[in-house]
Each structure stands twice: as C-alpha cells, then as structure tokens.
Amino acid sequence: MAVTFYKIATVTVGSGGASTIEFTSIPQTYTDLQIALSARGTSTALYARAEINGNAGTNYSLKTIYGEGSGGTASQNDANTTYFDRFLMNSSAYTANTFSNAIMYIPNYTSSNKKCLMFDSVDETNATAAPMYMVAGVWNQTSAITSIKFTPNTGNFAQYSSATLYGISNS
Amino acid sequence: MPGTYEPIATSSPTSGNSVTFNSISSSYTDLIIVSSIRTDKTSASSDTYALRFNGDTNSNYSAVIMRGDGSSATSFKSSGTTMFCGEVADNNNTSGIFSPNIVSITNYSNSTTYKTAIIQNGGNNYLERCAGLWRSTSAINSITLMMNNSASSFVSGTTITIYGIKAA
Numbered sequence: 001m002a003v004t005f006y007k008i009a010t011v012t013v014g015s016g017g018a019s020t021i022e023f024t025s026i027p028q029t030y031t032d033l034q035i036a037l038s039a040r041g042t043s044t045a046l047y048a049r050a051e052i053n054g055n056a057g058t059n060y061s062l063k064t065i066y067g068e069g070s071g072g073t074a075s076q077n078d079a080n081t082t083y084f085d086r087f088l089m090n091s092s093a094y095t096a097n098t099f100s101n102a103i104m105y106i107p108n109y110t111s112s113n114k115k116c117l118m119f120d121s122v123d124e125t126n127a128t129a130a131p132m133y134m135v136a137g138v139w140n141q142t143s144a145i146t147s148i149k150f151t152p153n154t155g156n157f158a159q160y161s162s163a164t165l166y167g168i169s170n171s
Numbered sequence: 172m173p174g175t176y177e178p179i180a181t182s183s184p185t186s187g188n189s190v191t192f193n194s195i196s197s198s199y200t201d202l203i204i205v206s207s208i209r210t211d212k213t214s215a216s217s218d219t220y221a222l223r224f225n226g227d228t229n230s231n232y233s234a235v236i237m238r239g240d241g242s243s244a245t246s247f248k249s250s251g252t253t254m255f256c257g258e259v260a261d262n263n264n265t266s267g268i269f270s271p272n273i274v275s276i277t278n279y280s281n282s283t284t285y286k287t288a289i290i291q292n293g294g295n296n297y298l299e300r301c302a303g304l305w306r307s308t309s310a311i312n313s314i315t316l317m318m319n320n321s322a323s324s325f326v327s328g329t330t331i332t333i334y335g336i337k338a339a
Binding site: 004005031032063064065066072073074075076077105106107108111113114116117118120134135136137138140142168169170171 | 176177178181205206207237238239240241242243244246260265267268269270271273291292293294295297298300328330332334
C-alpha cells in the first residue's frame with residue numbers, strides 16, 4: 001500500500017530573521033495537514049499567530065488547557081479573534097538555543113465544512129516554569145485552506161526557527 | 172529511508188452510530204485513528220465518542236481524562252465497557268463544526284502487554300486529552316469506533332481513517 005505522509009514544504013529562518021513563516025499554494029490533493037513549528041523570537045515575542053488564507057476577520061476561536069510546571073492547570077476561551085495565537089515562542093530573553101515546539105493537525109482541510117483543528121505547543125527552557133498549551137480551535141469559514149501564515153506577536157522569528165508542512169492522504 | 176505511514180482503511184458514515192475496522196494487519200508497529208465527528212443528537216445528554224477492541228464488551232477499559240471548557244480545567248476517570256475518546260460535536264453545536272479526534276495506539280500487535288492509547292479530542296464544548304487502557308494482552312485485530320449514546324447517529328461529513336506506522 002502506498003505511503004501517504006508527505007512533506008510538502010519546510011521553511012527555515014536565515015541569519016537575518018524573518019517577520020513571517022508562510023506556506024502558500026498548499027496543494028488540495030491531501031486529506032489532512034500537519035505542521036511542526038520550532039520557533040524563537042528576536043525580541044520579547046511570546047506567541048506566534050497563525051492566520052489562514054490571509055483571513056483577518058473575527059473567525060478564529062480557541063479553547064486551551066494550560067499548565068506551566070507548577071500549580072494547577074487552567075482553561076481559557078478565546079472566541080471570535082482574528083488569528084490563532086497560542087503558538088508559544090521562546091523570547092530572546094529565554095535560555096539560549098532553546099526553541100518552542102508545536103504540532104498542529106488539521107483534518108479535512110479541503111472540505112466545505114468549518115475547519116476544526118488541534119495543536120499542542122510547549123516552551124520548555126529548563127527554567128522553573130514553562131508553559132504548555134493544548135488547544136482545540138475552529139476557523140469559522142468553509143473555504144478550503146490554501147495558505148497558513150505564522151507571525152510573532154512582536155519582533156521577528158530568530159534564525160533557525162523552522163516550520164514543516166506535511167500532507168496526509170487516506171488512500 | 173522508507174516511508175512508514177500508511178492508510179489501512181477509511182469510512183465516511185452518514186448514519187448509524189458505529190464503525191468497525193476488521194482484519195487489521197499486524198504488520199505495523201503503531202496505529203493512529205484520525206476522526207472528524209459530528210452526530211445528529213439534539214438532546215442535552217452527553218455524546219461520548221468511544222472505542223472497543225476485538226469486540227470485547229466486558230468492563231476492561233479505563234481512561235484518565237484532562238478536560239478544559241474554556242473557563243476551568245478538570246481531570247477525571249472513566250471505566251467500563253468502552254474506552255472514552257471524548258465529547259464530540261452534535262446538532263446542539265454550530266452547523267459545520269466537526270470534532271477533530273486522534274487516537275494513537277502503541278505496540279498494538281503484541282500479545283504480552285495490556286494496550287494503551289493517547290487520545291486528543293477537540294469537541295465544540297470541550298478540549299480533552301485522554302490516556303486509555305484496555306486490560307487485555309490480545310493483539311488488536313479489530314477496532315470499533317462508536318457513540319456511547321445509542322440515540323446518536325453520525326452525520327454526513329463524518330470521516331474516520333486508520334493508519335499504520337512501522338518502526339522500520
């Protein structure tokens with residue numbers, strides 16, 4: 001049987017940093033998408049924001065479970081925002097050479113239903129506390145997903161930040 | 172390096188409340204089941220997505236669940252004749268919303284250990300992560316994905332796919 005987990009594209013940030021990491025012209029030939037993001041900021045960035053198809057409307061909603069290595073867990077609701085913003089980033093003040101990690105899974109990204117997805121994002125730095133997010137999100141649009149753009153909440157992505165987009169087919 | 176992520180079977184149910192994948196090959200190392208689920212339930216009772224292995228209807232399943240509803244996080248246990256896989260979207264929820272659900276089962280074909288699963292679920296009301304256990308040493312050769320509420324049926328747009336992953 002054919003293997004059906006393919007790398008579509010990888011973006012690795014160069015020495016000058018980058019204001020965005022973006023996948024465009026995503027092929028419509030797969031069933032699901034998965035993205036692995038490794039990120040660090042050039043300044044005080046704590047989050048990367050993800051925007052689908054260049055849509056900046058209030059069409060993004062998230063539910064998050066949050067823990068940071070001490071105390072209890074918490075949950076947060078972010079409804080009708082203009083991006084998914086729970087992709088953790090290590091700021092330039094964090095332990096050197098540490099990068100956050102996130103994996104996002106998007107089923108049925110070409111369907112005419114609204115796009116529901118999940119991602120986990122972690123920020124371990126060997127510090128006393130480090131956040132971990134588990135997220136379920138919905139992009140409240142029925143368009144097929146053709147592009148995904150990550151933008152730090154402030155500053156740029158630092159060198160060696162990277163993201164890889166995978167396509168998964170069920171046949 | 173050879174690729175090792177292969178689709179085994181897929182289903183797009185438009186009715187009924189269970190899907191069974193039989194005769195699962197033992198040639199993989201791990202299994203991953205990716206579902207996008209919505210049911211036709213309109214009552215306020217819970218709508219729990221669950222699974223069974225090898226048709227075992229005995230009380231051999233348990234799970235620990237961490238759940239967030241957007242304002243608080245909780246953790247609880249589930250045990251019984253199915254493995255809890257999450258609360259999923261139904262007709263009480265916004266139209267067009269289907270819950271993403273991923274079940275990862277490691278070393279499913281060994282005949283020595285009990286079988287464990289990690290479950291990620293994104294219901295419209297809850298976000299959940301679960302660790303499940305099936306107290307059987309049998310190799311898994313059949314998996315049934317089902318709604319525990321017998322009054323619930325899958326609706327069009329629901330998809331369930333099982334993938335096999337080889338370590339080498």
